[in-house]
Amino acid sequence: MNDMRAQLAIVLLLIVSSVCLAPDRAQPDLLLFHGHVITMDPTAPSAQAIAIAGDRIIWVGTDAAAQKLFPSVKNKVDLHRATALPGIIDAHTHLFELGKSLLRLNLKGVATEEEAVARVRERVRSVPPGEWILGWGWDEGKWAAHYPDNDALSRAAPNNPVYLVGLHSFAAWANKRALAIAGVTATTKDPDNGRIVRDEKSGEPTGILLNRAQELVESHVPAMSLEQTKKAIELAAQECVRNGLTSVHEARVSPVMIQAYRELLREDRLPLRIFAMLDGADPALVQEWLSRGPEIDPTHRLTIRAFKLFADGALGSRGAALLAPYSEAPQTKGVVTTPQAAIYDLTRRSLEKGFQVCTHAIGDGANHFTLDAYAQALRETPSAHDPRLRIEHAQVLAAEDIPRFAQLGVIPSMQPTHCTSDMGWAEKRVGAERVKGAYAWQSLLKTHVHLPLSSDFPGETLNPFYGIYAAITRQDIQGNPAGGWYPEQRLTLDEALRGYTREGAYAEFEEKEKGALQSGKLADLIVIDKDITQLESRPKEILSIRVLKTFIGGKLVFDGSAPSRQGP
Ligand SMILES: [Zn+2]
Numbered sequence: 035m036n037d038m039r040a041q042l043a044i045v046l047l048l049i050v051s052s053v054c055l056a057p058d059r060a061q062p063d064l065l066l067f068h069g070h071v072i073t074m075d076p077t078a079p080s081a082q083a084i085a086i087a088g089d090r091i092i093w094v095g096t097d098a099a100a101q102k103l104f105p106s107v108k109n110k111v112d113l114h115r116a117t118a119l120p121g122i123i124d125a126h127t128h129l130f131e132l133g134k135s136l137l138r139l140n141l142k143g144v145a146t147e148e149e150a151v152a153r154v155r156e157r158v159r160s161v162p163p164g165e166w167i168l169g170w171g172w173d174e175g176k177w178a179a180h181y182p183d184n185d186a187l188s189r190a191a192p193n194n195p196v197y198l199v200g201l202h203s204f205a206a207w208a209n210k211r212a213l214a215i216a217g218v219t220a221t222t223k224d225p226d227n228g229r230i231v232r233d234e235k236s237g238e239p240t241g242i243l244l245n246r247a248q249e250l251v252e253s254h255v256p257a258m259s260l261e262q263t264k265k266a267i268e269l270a271a272q273e274c275v276r277n278g279l280t281s282v283h284e285a286r287v288s289p290v291m292i293q294a295y296r297e298l299l300r301e302d303r304l305p306l307r308i309f310a311m312l313d314g315a316d317p318a319l320v321q322e323w324l325s326r327g328p329e330i331d332p333t334h335r336l337t338i339r340a341f342k343l344f345a346d347g348a349l350g351s352r353g354a355a356l357l358a359p360y361s362e363a364p365q366t367k368g369v370v371t372t373p374q375a376a377i378y379d380l381t382r383r384s385l386e387k388g389f390q391v392c393t394h395a396i397g398d399g400a401n402h403f404t405l406d407a408y409a410q411a412l413r414e415t416p417s418a419h420d421p422r423l424r425i426e427h428a429q430v431l432a433a434e435d436i437p438r439f440a441q442l443g444v445i446p447s448m449q450p451t452h453c454t455s456d457m458g459w460a461e462k463r464v465g466a467e468r469v470k471g472a473y474a475w476q477s478l479l480k481t482h483v484h485l486p487l488s489s490d491f492p493g494e495t496l497n498p499f500y501g502i503y504a505a506i507t508r509q510d511i512q513g514n515p516a517g518g519w520y521p522e523q524r525l526t527l528d529e530a531l532r533g534y535t536r537e538g539a540y541a542e543f544e545e546k547e548k549g550a551l552q553s554g555k556l557a558d559l560i561v562i563d564k565d566i567t568q569l570e571s572r573p574k575e576i577l578s579i580r581v582l583k584t585f586i587g588g589k590l591v592f593d594g595s596a597p598s599r600q601g602p
Contacts, residue, residue, distance in 0.1 A: 062087045062107055064557075064588060067097050069113035070565055073551040074120050074535050084118070086557040089333075089587030093553050116582060117565045119531070120551050121280025121558035122498040123538025125447050126426055126488035129284050129308070130291055132273060133266025134258070135492055139169035141198060147182040150198065150207075155190040163193035166255055172207065174200030181231060184209045184241025197251055206248040208241045216251040218243075225250065263294040264303070271298075271306040275592040277496050278581040280558040281307040283447075283488070283542060285392070285426060286342045288313055295336050305591040307335055307558070309542040311392050314341035314380055315372070328388050334547055334556060340390040341380060342426070344371045346400035349429060349456060349463055354397030357432060361465035367399060374403040381411035385418035390543075392424040392447065398432040398468060401425060405438050412442060424541060427452065427490075428478075430464055431471040440481040445541050447486050448475060450504035450530070451494040457508070457519040469520070475505070476523045486541040487533030498534055499579045502566075505530040507573050527570040557588035561595075 062085035071081040073094060083100035085093040085107075093103065139157050144150045150172055157167050177200075187196055188210040195212035199205075208216075220237040224230055228246030230239050243251060258266065274282060284291070287310040298304035312323055320341065328339035347353020347369050352360055355368040372393075381391045391408075395401045408423050421443070428439070428446035439446050453473035461469045471477070479485055487505060489496050503511070505525045508518035518524055525533070539549030548556045561583040569575045584592035 060087050060092055062092055062104055064109045064111065065100060065104055065107040066111045066113055066118065067100055068115060069118045069561070070115055071118045071551060072120075072531070072567060074531060075550045075552045078552075081551070084551060084557075084559070086585075086588040089556055089589075091551060091553055091555050091557045094551055111583075113561055116561050116563060117567075118551070118559055118561050119278075119566070120535040120549055121560055121584065121586065122278045122534050123281040123283075123486070123542075123549065124274075124279050124488045124491070124496065124498065124534070125283045125486035125538040125541050126285050126449060126490050127274075127282040127496070128286075128490070128492060129267055129270045129274070129282055129306075130263065132492040132496065133263075133268070133270035135170060136269040136273065137168075137262065137266050139167060139198070140171055141169050142171035142201065144172055147186065150182075151186045151190045154187060154196055154198075158191045158194060161194060165194055166212075167191060167194050167196045168255065169196070169198035171201050172198060174202060174205035178205075181205075181240065181242045182207065183233070184213075187241065195254075197255060199248070203248075204245060206243045206251065208243060208251045210241070212251050212254075213239055213241065216254045218250050222250070258290075260290060260293060260297075263290055264298055267291070267294050268298060268303050271304055272592075274306050274496060275584045275586070276581065276594065278498055278560040278562070278584055279306065279496065280560070280584065280586045281309065281538065281542070281544075281548065283309045283311065283392075283538070285311050285394075285490075286313045287311060287338075288316070289319060292338065299335055304335070305586050305589070307548075307586065308337075309340070309544075310336065310338045311340040311342035312338065314343040314391070320380065323389070324383055324387050330543075334544065337542065337544075339388065339543070340392050340424075341384055343377055343380060343391065343393040345377060345393050345395040345404050346371055346397050349396050349460060352463065354430065354463075355395075355399040355403075356397040356430070356464065356468075357399040357402060360463055361468075362462050368397050370400065370403075374407045377404055378407035378410050381408055381423065382415055385411055385415040385421055388419075390422055390424065392426050394426045396427050396429040398430045398435070398464075398471065401428055401431050402435055405435055405442065405444065408444055409438075409442055420543075422541065422543065429456075429473060430468060431474055431477075432468075433471055436471065436474065436477050437481050439478060439483045445484050445486065446478050447488060447541060448473070448478075448533075449488050449490045449494065450475075450501045450525075451489065453508060453519070454504040454510055455494065457510075457515075473508075473520075474523055475525055475529075479525070479529065484537050484540045485529070485533050486537040487530065488538070499566075499576050502527070502530045502534065503573050503576045505533065506570065506576075509573075511574075511577055513574060527567070531566075558586050560584050 064086040067083040081094045082097045196209040198207040225246050229244040231242035331337045346355035353369045355370045393404045395404045424445040424447050426447045536549035539545045563580045582595040
């Protein structure tokens with residue numbers, strides 16, 4: 035830069051900064067005060083008041099200063115010393131799946147056949163004849179000693195196919211109409227790994243389908259319409275904001291989901307911010323988006339700039355691809371679902387076009403070859419600017435692969451509750467040596483990676499405080515095992531909070547927009563009923579934290595502190 039230009043730049047900088055510091059600053063539309071504000075801004079970690087104009091935070095500071103600066107704000111909210119945090123960014127979710135489960139008839143906790151049938155009878159009243167009634171949640175484990183048949187179920191819904199999946203998805207219960215549509219009769223053979231439960235005398239199917247036999251009926255359940263998809267996503271988004279989530283990274287997005295997001299946004303029915311990972315296994319979708327390029331939303335509502343791939347399966351079912359055989363199943367090393375060459379190929383093409391790639395990798399083998407694929411693609415695309423490639427889960431890592439994340443700038447995107455859900459059997463799968471690289475949050479952090487945290491709901495709860503609890507304890511909610519499972523990998527409360535705020539923002543290229551409560555950032559924040567910073571030594575109390583308010587872009591999208599509505 036020559037001297038003249040440098041001087042001009044300095045003058046401009048002075049003008050800009052004097053404008054920002056001018057005393058007659060913009061007046062806020064909304065002032066939150068009397069709060070215990072945890073900003074997640076290391077330069078000013080706590081505050082009492084937040085001023086918001088439009089969808090942005092314009093000022094953060096003390097009550098006394100707020101009084102002086104903004105004496106005449108009309109819209110003020112007294113936080114009554116409650117704690118405010120940046121809105122939670124859940125970096126790996128399945129919003130649509132959550133929504134589907136919310137749309138189905140909920141049979142969780144139903145104790146008897148009569149009760150389940152009564153709920154179906156109730157539902158029949160609001161559903162046109164012929165439409166499927168889908169339910170979920172009857173306990174196939176508890177009911178296994180005496181499964182019902184479908185006589186009562188069929189009488190309750192003679193004109194609607196009914197299909198009710200068990201709590202753990204190992205069994206389903208179908209009425210006669212559903213079996214007829216699927217063509218399941220006395221002569222239908224049991225599929226591999228499945229059983230059609232039959233009447234002992236007549237041989238007729240009773241309606242109970244075990245394991246893979248469920249697919250005989252499931253394959254006839256019609257795909258959801260656009261309207262149903264929108265309804266599902268809307269319900270799930272409401273559930274998210276109730277739980278303090280303000281942004282989600284949706285893992286694997288299909289064309290109908292994109293259309294649903296767009297229409298919901300237009301209809302002002304989607305309060306949540308969405309960072310979508312396109313389904314990288316859909317070649318037409320990949321082609322379409324690679325040719326049109328990323329869609330980065332200037333309003334930060336819906337950004338589409340990533341592809342999701344699957345390198346392997348899950349550890350529990352021995353589908354995770356390991357470098358060496360499973361410790362308790364020496365005949366298998368797991369399953370590779372997308373080979374290294376294909377991951378390399380999509381990554382290289384994505385880097386050229388400015389897309390991020392997020393690859394599901396659970397086993398140390400899958401992580402190893404995904405890192406290799408990323409390394410090659412990065413090497414061959416030196417023009418790629420700030421790529422932030424991600425590995426989703428990064429669950430079991432070989433010791434030599436841990437430092438490669440930081441070296442390559444690859445983001446491990448991890449789920450604290452996966453650790454606490456799996457810790458009862460994970461060591462059996464991989465043995466005492468490899469388990470040291472499992473859910474190895476602290477080993478990764480020591481190498482200075484970005485570590486976004488997430489829930490992977492609905493497989494796990496979407497309540498982020500369960501995730502924070504799991505991250506800092508590595509214990510189940512009863513507090514077992516004492517001291518935590520491989521406690522050297524625990525996170526501090528600050529690291530966990532960072533994972534659910536700033537690091538989530540970084541993982542979606544939005545660290546300048548959100549993840550901390552600072553002037554200039556989007557006004558995404560939550561108010562909670564306990565001071566979480568006092569609970570590191572009493573972590574169980576974190577589990578009962580309630581969200582009182584959720585603001586997204588300065589708008590109150592959930593108010594749990596309002597008195598609950600009375601019946602009609
Ligand atoms: Zn997932």
